Amino acid sequence: MSGLVVAAAGGGASLGTAGYDRAKEVREFDESKIGVKGLVDGGLASIPRFFHHPSSSLNLPPPAAGASIPVVDLSLPHHRAVELTSAAARDWDSSRSPTTGSLRRHLRRPLRRSGLQRAPHRGQGGVLHQKSVRRRLLQHQFRPLPLQRRHLEDTLQITMGPSPVDPSRIPEVCRRDLLAWDGYSLAVASKLFALLSEGLGAAPARLEELSCLKGRQMVCHYYPYCPQPHLTLGLAGHTDPGVLTVLIQNEVPGLQVRKASAGEAGGGDAWVEVDPIPGAIIVNVGDTLQMISNDEYRSVEHKVVANPSEKGRVSVGTFYNPGQRDGSSRYGPLQELISLARPARYREFTMPEFMGVFFSKELGSKSLLDHFRS
Ligand SMILES: O=C(O)CCC(=O)C(=O)O
Numbered sequence: 001m002s003g004l005v006v007a008a009a010g011g012g013a014s015l016g017t018a019g020y021d022r023a024k025e026v027r028e029f030d031e032s033k034i035g036v037k038g039l040v041d042g043g044l045a046s047i048p049r050f051f052h053h054p055s056s057s058l059n060l061p062p063p064a065a066g067a068s069i070p071v072v073d074l075s076l077p078h079h080r081a082v083e084l085t086s087a088a089a090r091d092w093d094s095s096r097s098p099t100t101g102s103l104r105r106h107l108r109r110p111l112r113r114s115g116l117q118r119a120p121h122r123g124q125g126g127v128l129h130q131k132s133v134r135r136r137l138l139q140h141q142f143r144p145l146p147l148q149r150r151h152l153e154d155t156l157q158i159t160m161g162p163s164p165v166d167p168s169r170i171p172e173v174c175r176r177d178l179l180a181w182d183g184y185s186l187a188v189a190s191k192l193f194a195l196l197s198e199g200l201g202a203a204p205a206r207l208e209e210l211s212c213l214k215g216r217q218m219v220c221h222y223y224p225y226c227p228q229p230h231l232t233l234g235l236a237g238h239t240d241p242g243v244l245t246v247l248i249q250n251e252v253p254g255l256q257v258r259k260a261s262a263g264e265a266g267g268g269d270a271w272v273e274v275d276p277i278p279g280a281i282i283v284n285v286g287d288t289l290q291m292i293s294n295d296e297y298r299s300v301e302h303k304v305v306a307n308p309s310e311k312g313r314v315s316v317g318t319f320y321n322p323g324q325r326d327g328s329s330r331y332g333p334l335q336e337l338i339s340l341a342r343p344a345r346y347r348e349f350t351m352p353e354f355m356g357v358f359f360s361k362e363l364g365s366k367s368l369l370d371h372f373r374s
């Protein structure tokens with residue numbers, strides 16, 4: 001385990017107990033650069049305490065039995081695809097809830113060819129993750145993580161646009177596959193933007209014209225086997241900040257989507273498992289699309305549970321964001337969606353402002369949506 005000293009914690013999930021130097025343990029772990037894959041591969045009966053999450057975020061209701069997220073077949077006739085895609089992005093079982101849709105068919109061939117799904121089982125995942133590049137800032141919490149709670153997951157993050165990526169910055173082991181996925185996910189995202197624009201009653205090119213295909217952040221996650229999945233998470237609950245997320249996963253489940261129960265103020269919410277469907281991709285509406293659509297489309301809260309399976313879980317997603325990042329391009333609710341009856345619910349912002357808020361601690365416990373709400 002390459003000289004890393006981690007005191008494996010015992011039973012409880014208590015944080016900040018006297019005598020426990022969390023910062024030191026986290027620092028040593030980060031400096032070791034072995035990632036969570038290295039930690040788990042080194043043999044681990046219990047996870048270090050800095051991975052523990054408070055029981056308030058762990059003891060949520062179990063996934064709703066029998067519930068599933070909307071699945072849309074993009075090869076359906078155009079008008080039907082518009083209808084189903086925008087319905088999935090709007091509402092889910094007519095509650096205010098999530099808007100994740102799995103879109104079948106599109107990816108079958110490229111995924112089969114791609115090594116992404118197989119990498120961890122061939123041992124290449126180790127290379128990918130040990131060389132891994134850098135940990136994401138604040139994960140996606142948009143909030144300071146006061147106790148530096150960590151997730152049992154490694155991340156490789158690559159900026160694909162708006163400036164074209166220098167391929168030599170992508171680890172060689174996955175370069176070809178990630179570039180192929182970038183091209184493929186672009187085609188899917190372009191189609192989705194057209195369907196979603198039409199679903200708003202806007203011109204098909206409307207979302208793409210906002211440069212939403214240009215700002216692309218690719219994120220590859222690896223969730224190793226977790227010996228104590230009841231103490232930690234793969235990723236804590238969050239909404240994605242951008243416009244749209246297009247994501248593929250291997251056959252190991254773990255992603256869950258929050259489904260609000262109609263009428264109750266969050267109390268009756270359930271987490272619905274996103275079953276891996278071979279050849280399907282997962283699409284999340286992000287906060288920026290909720291703002292651009294003036295609340296017509298809703299961002300979806302989701303999380304990843306710690307992985308109890310021997311096999312690692314892999315997911316690769318691309319976050320799509322507006323690519324025009326100068327201070328003069330302004331984003332906000334589309335003009336054609338604003339009326340006296342339905343005034344703008346968010347104020348306009350530039351991308352520098354948006355990113356400034358996202359990466360600052362300014363938000364505190366507020367969400368991005370609350371920050372820009374007018
Ligand atoms: O691994 C997954 O399935 C989800 C990843 C995710 O939510 C994210 O990167 O924002």
Ligand SMILES: [Fe+2]
Pocket residue numbers: 140238239240302
């Ligand atoms: Fe996410």
